[in-house]
Amino acid sequence: MSKILIRGAKVLGGEPQDVLIDGAVIEAVGSGLSDEGAEVVEAGGKVLLPGLVDLHTHLREPGREDSETVLTGTRAAASGGYTAVFAMANTFPVADTAGVVEQVWRLGREHGYCDVQPIGAVTVGLEGKKLAELGAMHESAAGVTVFSDDGKCVDDAVIMRRALEYVKAFGGVVAQHAQEPRLTEGAQMNEGIVSAELGLGGWPAVAEESIIARDVLLAEHVGSRVHICHLSTAGSVEIVRWAKSRGIDVTAEVTPHHLLLTDELVRTYNPVYKVNPPLRTERDVLALREALADGTIDIVATDHAPHPHEDKDCEWAAAAMGMVGLETALSVVQETMVDTGLLDWAGVADRMSFKPAKIGQARDHGRPVSAGEPANLTLVDTAYRGSVDPAGFASRSRNTPYEGRELPGRVTHTWLRGKATLVDGKLT
Amino acid sequence: MQRHLISAADLTRDDAVLILDTAEEMARVADRPIKKLPTLRGRTVVNLFFEDSTRTRISFEAAEKRLSADVINFSAKGSSVSKGESLKDTAQTLEAMGVDAVVIRHGASGAPYRLATSGWIDAAVINAGDGTHQHPTQALLDAFTARRRLVGRDAGLGQDLSGRRITIVGDVLHSRVARSNVDLLHTLGAEVTLVAPPTLVPVGVETWPCDVSYDLDSTLAKSDAVMMLRVQRERMNAAFFPTEREYSRRYGLDGDRMARMPEHAIVMHPGPMVRGMEITAEVADSDRCTVVEQVANGVSIRMAVLYLLLGGNEPAVAHPSPTTTLASRRFAPTPAFRTTEEK
Numbered sequence: 103m104s105k106i107l108i109r110g111a112k113v114l115g116g117e118p119q120d121v122l123i124d125g126a127v128i129e130a131v132g133s134g135l136s137d138e139g140a141e142v143v144e145a146g147g148k149v150l151l152p153g154l155v156d157l158h159t160h161l162r163e164p165g166r167e168d169s170e171t172v173l174t175g176t177r178a179a180a181s182g183g184y185t186a187v188f189a190m191a192n193t194f195p196v197a198d199t200a201g202v203v204e205q206v207w208r209l210g211r212e213h214g215y216c217d218v219q220p221i222g223a224v225t226v227g228l229e230g231k232k233l234a235e236l237g238a239m240h241e242s243a244a245g246v247t248v249f250s251d252d253g254k255c256v257d258d259a260v261i262m263r264r265a266l267e268y269v270k271a272f273g274g275v276v277a278q279h280a281q282e283p284r285l286t287e288g289a290q291m292n293e294g295i296v297s298a299e300l301g302l303g304g305w306p307a308v309a310e311e312s313i314i315a316r317d318v319l320l321a322e323h324v325g326s327r328v329h330i331c332h333l334s335t336a337g338s339v340e341i342v343r344w345a346k347s348r349g350i351d352v353t354a355e356v357t358p359h360h361l362l363l364t365d366e367l368v369r370t371y372n373p374v375y376k377v378n379p380p381l382r383t384e385r386d387v388l389a390l391r392e393a394l395a396d397g398t399i400d401i402v403a404t405d406h407a408p409h410p411h412e413d414k415d416c417e418w419a420a421a422a423m424g425m426v427g428l429e430t431a432l433s434v435v436q437e438t439m440v441d442t443g444l445l446d447w448a449g450v451a452d453r454m455s456f457k458p459a460k461i462g463q464a465r466d467h468g469r470p471v472s473a474g475e476p477a478n479l480t481l482v483d484t485a486y487r488g489s490v491d492p493a494g495f496a497s498r499s500r501n502t503p504y505e506g507r508e509l510p511g512r513v514t515h516t517w518l519r520g521k522a523t524l525v526d527g528k529l530t
Numbered sequence: 531m532q533r534h535l536i537s538a539a540d541l542t543r544d545d546a547v548l549i550l551d552t553a554e555e556m557a558r559v560a561d562r563p564i565k566k567l568p569t570l571r572g573r574t575v576v577n578l579f580f581e582d583s584t585r586t587r588i589s590f591e592a593a594e595k596r597l598s599a600d601v602i603n604f605s606a607k608g609s610s611v612s613k614g615e616s617l618k619d620t621a622q623t624l625e626a627m628g629v630d631a632v633v634i635r636h637g638a639s640g641a642p643y644r645l646a647t648s649g650w651i652d653a654a655v656i657n658a659g660d661g662t663h664q665h666p667t668q669a670l671l672d673a674f675t676a677r678r679r680l681v682g683r684d685a686g687l688g689q690d691l692s693g694r695r696i697t698i699v700g701d702v703l704h705s706r707v708a709r710s711n712v713d714l715l716h717t718l719g720a721e722v723t724l725v726a727p728p729t730l731v732p733v734g735v736e737t738w739p740c741d742v743s744y745d746l747d748s749t750l751a752k753s754d755a756v757m758m759l760r761v762q763r764e765r766m767n768a769a770f771f772p773t774e775r776e777y778s779r780r781y782g783l784d785g786d787r788m789a790r791m792p793e794h795a796i797v798m799h800p801g802p803m804v805r806g807m808e809i810t811a812e813v814a815d816s817d818r819c820t821v822v823e824q825v826a827n828g829v830s831i832r833m834a835v836l837y838l839l840l841g842g843n844e845p846a847v848a849h850p851s852p853t854t855t856l857a858s859r860r861f862a863p864t865p866a867f868r869t870t871e872e873k
């Protein structure tokens with residue numbers, strides 16, 4: 103069994119300590135730990151976090167291997183400090199059967215960069231008409247517990263109600279992409295001052311908020327829990343806050359890009375800013391940060407959505423929606439939440455590891471950094487500042503909105519069950 | 531140096547007045563037996579139309595030919611444009627052919643801006659209408675028409691539209707003409723009022739430099755010009771209004787309403803008109819309706835724009851120019867108007 107001694111790491115941002123890994127497990131945490139027989143990593147005051155967990159990743163395999171594969175996506179995840187990602191079901195074929203989810207799960211295991219937990223589709227073919235075999239996906243080797251038609255909204259209230267009820271039998275959760283389809287026909291960007299000027303079809307906040315309002319009430323009525331994907335508006339925050347105050351079992355995520363970017367960027371007509379839900383206003387951004395800080399929003403999830411160059415190198419209306427995010431998420435969270443004083447590193451560990459693992463029931467992930475726990479760890483150089491260079495991405499796609507933008511923080515090491523997947527910023 | 535015309539919002543008051551004055555000079559050319567100027571001899575202009583618009587294309591083509599440019603018409607409609615790639619591919623093809631200017635009409639808002647700023651092409655880009663975004667030469671020709679009628683052909687030279695009250699009626703939501711006109715008319719000092727049913731006014735209109743009214747009748751008496759926008763009948767199928775009849779009754783311009791406008795006030799329309807919908811035949815065919823003039827003025831305006839963007843340093847016409855700075859003037863750079871690779 104190989105031993106690794108991480109020396110002088112600020113565990114969750116606290117006082118520097120040593121962390122000794124033995125095999126797949128953390129053996130000890132303390133000061134002045136012996137380095138006998140251990141490979142030493144000098145942390146030099148870097149911050150040590152539990153391996154990050156992303157509840158919302160698009161790995162694109164099977165079907166769109168030109169934009170990402172399980173291999174390239176999990177390498178990108180390891181680069182960004184992640185040890186587990188939940189892979190969305192909108193692949194080709196759709197992950198709506200035990201066969202597809204097992205395939206994705208197995209690919210993740212084989213490559214070994216990051217655990218891949220497939221998310222199962224709620225409805226057959228993401229069509230919103232007929233429940234997929236949720237039980238069979240749960241019982242498969244992949245052990246699916248999170249179900250989502252992400253990319254599409256489960257807009258039929260009866261189907262949503264049934265799904266919320268049905269997954270209770272095995273403790274599953276439905277993750278809703280909240281987008282009322284009729285209100286967003288032809289939608290190209292946030293509906294407001296900028297869309298009015300640019301003449302781009304509007305995606306109104308109410309199309310998200312009305313679905314969230316409906317779904318928290320449905321969850322209350324049938325006594326289920328519900329998870330809201332990529333919450334993007336100040337109004338959505340108010341609804342989730344109200345639902346939580348009422349005791350409704352709702353959790354919510356926010357993406358890094360919705361914490362930083364606004365619809366003003368669309369004035370460039372550069373499709374790199376085209377994403378669904380769309381970039382909103384400054385007021386929304388500030389409300390989302392506040393909500394993540396006070397716990398109304400539980401977690402950060404990337405909605406990592408790789409697209410090939412040609413799908414973004416065109417006019418706005420023809421471009422695909424989505425941005426890659428795994429390799430920049432922690433930096434954006436540091437910029438928007440830590441460096442602004444809204445969240446400390448323990449808070450970041452909570453929002454990017456503990457809570458997402460809990461919502462998705464990834465039992466070996468999101469654990470405390472203490473003796474006896476699985477050695478899923480991430481070491482972050484928080485003093486670093488540098489501009490984002492997509493050429494260095496491990497992802498197969500480069501559709502980042504941060505190209506050339508200076509951001510703080512850099513993940514230097516990632517360990518998955520004691521095995522280094524990233525060393526000094528380089529994938530193993 | 532400024533090389534593109536993407537949005538009416540990019541024009542300063544002086545830019546716009548210069549274009550209108552130059553267009554008056556161009557209009558004089560149209561009155562001569564030989565309507566051609568040698569200004570753009572040896573320059574190539576492509577009319578790149580991804581959307582059908584014979585009227586606009588012909589107007590640009592006439593302007594280009596009167597300036598002696600070599601003209602290529604490229605209609606991309608019906609080809610595989612849905613993928614979007616073809617805008618870039620087409621641009622690069624044109625670049626390889628060494629064109630000097632691209633007049634682009636595209637169904638997607640922002641396509642001309644992308645063309646001008648993505649490094650795909652080096653030519654000057656002139657927006658001939660993009661999605662529901664902008665149609666700057668339409669706004670310019672409308673302003674030109676209004677200035678001629680309300681200020682005067684010669685008296686208007688060097689003048690803007692300060693204090694003129696212009697009412698724009700119809701489907702503002704889907705209209706690039708409305709957006710361009712609000713921007714330009716405001717820049718020229720006019721007071722603009724938009725009139726439409728609330729369903730056809732965009733959310734976010736509150737920051738536009740204009741007033742908004744839902745009541746046509748209350749605006750007629752205080753309008754120097756009423757500009758009617760085309761309203762597509764299909765809009766009623768998406769519940770923007772109940773029926774054609776109700777739309778006409780509330781927002782259509784008929785003889786009774788025209789009679790309530792001030793005596794000097796004009797009726798404008800960018801065409802094509804939907805008679806019986808937004809405008810009755812009686813109004814469309816009256817002396818106060820400038821729709822035919824607008825078409826003629828469109829050629830002068832487009833000549834002026836092409837000349838100012840491409841014309842180099844020769845005077846536009848042989849006789850002494852009323853705007854002596856014309857030859858050396860360029861549009862002032864503004865952020866949205868700047869290209870990535872300026873030369």
Ligand SMILES: [Zn+2]
Pocket residue numbers: 252253254279331332378379
């Ligand atoms: Zn989604």
